[in-house]
């Protein structure tokens with residue numbers, strides 16, 4: 001190894017600090033493990049305050065876990081004399097406390113950054129745009145898809161974790177509905193749990209989304225394994241991959257499939273969609289299938305939404321304003337007597353407010369539930 005002029009060895013597994021040290025001695029080169037590498041990449045990609053803080057938190061959690069491990073190792077060496085303590089132990093205890101203090105501080109700062117973002121989200125929520133979140137394995141094409149849908153230029157690169165910070169944009173759907181699309185960090189197999197928890201704040205966007213697009217690189221040789229990995233992370237976050245009705249699978253990079261593979265994919269997508277687990281096949285690069293994706297998002301959002309026909313007195317300007325601000329106005333006409341007739345649509349959780357505000361006399365017959373499925 002010495003002769004090969006190698007500076008860095010990356011092990012695709014987890015290493016204990018002792019293993020790492022022994023390997024460094026043997027290789028005469030710096031050695032890092034899988035988590036160390038992921039942290040390194042994350043550190044380079046972080047752009048926003050939130051991203052930087054999350055990476056730092058993950059780094060500290062990593063360091064702390066390694067202190068614990070070497071501490072038990074020392075314990076074992078000392079056998080039954082642990083109660084005597086020792087210089088090594090004291091040092092490690094101090095280090096650990098210092099790390100904990102810093103982690104606490106970062107968590108507080110993260111909470112405040114997140115609160116500000118939460119406020120933003122809340123003000124966004126009063127504008128009734130549903131949120132559509134992109135999730136998927138790193139390099140699956142989420143950002144490319146995001147750029148196509150939003151006509152913007154978020155960094156999309158053939159590299160791991162090109163996206164680290166959440167990015168939000170507004171998108172218009174074919175029938176005029178608007179959504180907020182959210183691009184986010186990609187997943188990877190064996191994503192260390194400390195990274196998942198450090199990035200929880202970012203990934204929580206996903207939990208609040210109205211539709212979750214799971215973007216898959218369907219041409220990748222490990223497509224099935226990546227599917228399993230992403231579903232594991234989703235479960236860790238509290239999204240049930242097989243039961244959550246908000247999930248839509250997007251099979252991306254269809255342009256890379258040969259005709260036979262494409263036909264096979266189309267057939268299995270059809271079967272899945274018949275079983276109410278819709279799959280949309282696209283190529284974010286060529287644009288193939290993207291119109292279908294937009295429609296599928298729209299369709300999914302319409303599910304469970306309640307449509308009302310509301311009639312407003314001509315002088316009820318505030319009611320009109322409220323409806324435009326809080327609901328999706330599908331149609332508006334003026335009746336002969338000057339009153340305004342509106343057809344509006346709202347998410348199920350808003351339907352009650354509309355009822356109370358405009359149907360106090362209990363004319364429930366005017367609401368109808370969309371049953372598109």
Ligand SMILES: Nc1nc2c(ncn2[C@@H]2O[C@H](COP(=O)(O)OP(=O)(O)OP(=O)(O)O)[C@@H](O)[C@H]2O)c(=O)[nH]1
Nearest residue numbers: 138139140141142143144157161162163186284285
């Ligand atoms: N051939 C082909 N390449 C694609 C397609 N979509 C994305 N790519 C390429 O795949 C690579 C990764 O795309 P990104 O959009 O950065 O992937 P991502 O999922 O955002 O990746 P991370 O942010 O790293 O998690 C880029 O080189 C894209 O050009 C597609 O439909 N077809």
Ligand SMILES: [Mg+2]
Nearest residue numbers: 142143162163
């Ligand atoms: Mg990306």
